[in-house]
Amino acid sequence: MTLGYRFFLRAACFVLVAALSAGRAAQAQTADNEPVKDNLDLRFANGIAAIAEDKVITVDEIRREIAPLVPQIRREARNEKEFNEKLEALHDEIIQNLIDRVLIVKEFRKDEKKHIPESYVDNHLSEIIITQFDNDRSKFLAYLRGRGTTIREYRKEVEEDIIYNYMRQQQRKSQSIVSPVKVETFYNENKDKFYQEDSVHLRLIQFRRADGETDDQLKAQTDQVVARMKAGEKFEDIAKDVSQDTRRTKGGDWGWQKRSDLKPELSDPLFALKKGEMTNPIIMPEGAFLLYVEDRKYAGLQPIDEVRPQIEQILVQQMARTNTEHWLERLRRNGYVKHY
Known part of the structure; x- marks a missing residue:
């Protein structure tokens, strides 16, 4: 050996x-x-x-x-x-x-x-x-x-x-390589699996409403964020500085969100935006919010290049199962087995 x-x-x-x-x-x-x-x-x-x-x-x-x-x-x-x-x-x-x-x-x-x-x-x-x-x-x-x-x-x-x-x-x-042809065939035969909803990569700044705090006082805090954005600061950096939500240390990053993941009060203004845009201040009973569109994915069929790794993983698993079953069938044919 x-x-x-x-x-x-x-x-x-x-x-x-x-x-x-x-x-x-x-x-x-x-x-x-x-x-x-x-x-x-x-x-x-x-x-x-x-x-x-x-x-x-x-x-x-x-x-x-x-x-x-x-x-x-x-x-x-x-x-x-x-x-x-x-x-x-x-x-x-x-x-x-x-x-x-x-x-x-x-x-x-x-x-x-x-x-x-x-x-x-x-x-x-x-x-x-x-x-x-x-x-x-x-x-x-x-x-x-x-x-x-x-x-x-x-x-x-x-x-x-x-x-x-x-x-x-x-x-x-032993089955770890998938040809591009197989990936494309699987994609074309299973397009329904790769339909995506409208989604936004969301960053968020929140100011929690303190006891007795008015809407105008909350809006004054959001106006400061708007001013800093106009001055050229990044939303992510401002979020790390002032946001009061649980993702503050991550720059207010909430990852990819579908419309159905959010309350209408947040989703309606958010999904009206394009990549790189920010909502106007949203005042709610619990506080004030500013939402920023880090990126957008529009509803429709995902391009094959986006789902290629996912398809390759599916096909590798399928090939491994098939290969293992054929291997076991060969061992069973060549071995001595008696059932009672």
Whole structure:
């Protein structure tokens, strides 16, 4: 294995540690919960759901995987019938994921140059004990006994988790370049997705009304801003100096606002302006406002150059999903799998 390849693989493994901890944690935390009521024993009378290569996938494994997800399914289901249907669909999905995990690990091990450093597995295992078992090894061992799993077996699971996620990550990374033709085709076929409302990049200066303060007193403060603008000062700098709203330190920058985001008392005068223009003072019960148009986007279809990065991201995700599915189909065809 070259030094560069080893470094890359180690870096990828390191990134995955946090995500893997969460998954193992969820299983550990549900270990003492009551068993999930399901029909797995009826579906798989011998306790075996499938065999992938030399790995037997048991009903107990499925229950461990599904336990953290049951409360969410229960909340989302409208009745018992829907709950059972969702639960059975999840059973099938978990079985397929466990099968794919075996096949992916096999694919990784076919390349003798690939290797997960033992230190990564050891560090991850130590992190699990620290964060999920209060750094109490006796609690961890009790959890393993409850599962009927040895430390060696559990450590192998952790290593295979790292391999599984690394391989999936590599498949997603392999699809990262999108041709301009594909971007243009997607844009032309999905123009309805890129219609934008009238919007303004808004900067704002506010003077809050003090107790007993009159409209004329508020307007006097806004008149000073108008005078400074006429003298050539930037609205942003004046806002940092005098505005009393929450975005003062940002020069009154409220980002892009649609007409529907604002009260009519503010939106009507604001959207009548062009880029670089400022409203007349707007006096309201809560105070006085001056609104400045940093930039404008008019209602209509966004130009392709504005949405190109967004389209590229969509297409990369689509290509990654398709590529991953084709890859998994190949592994399934070439592997030994038996369903029960």
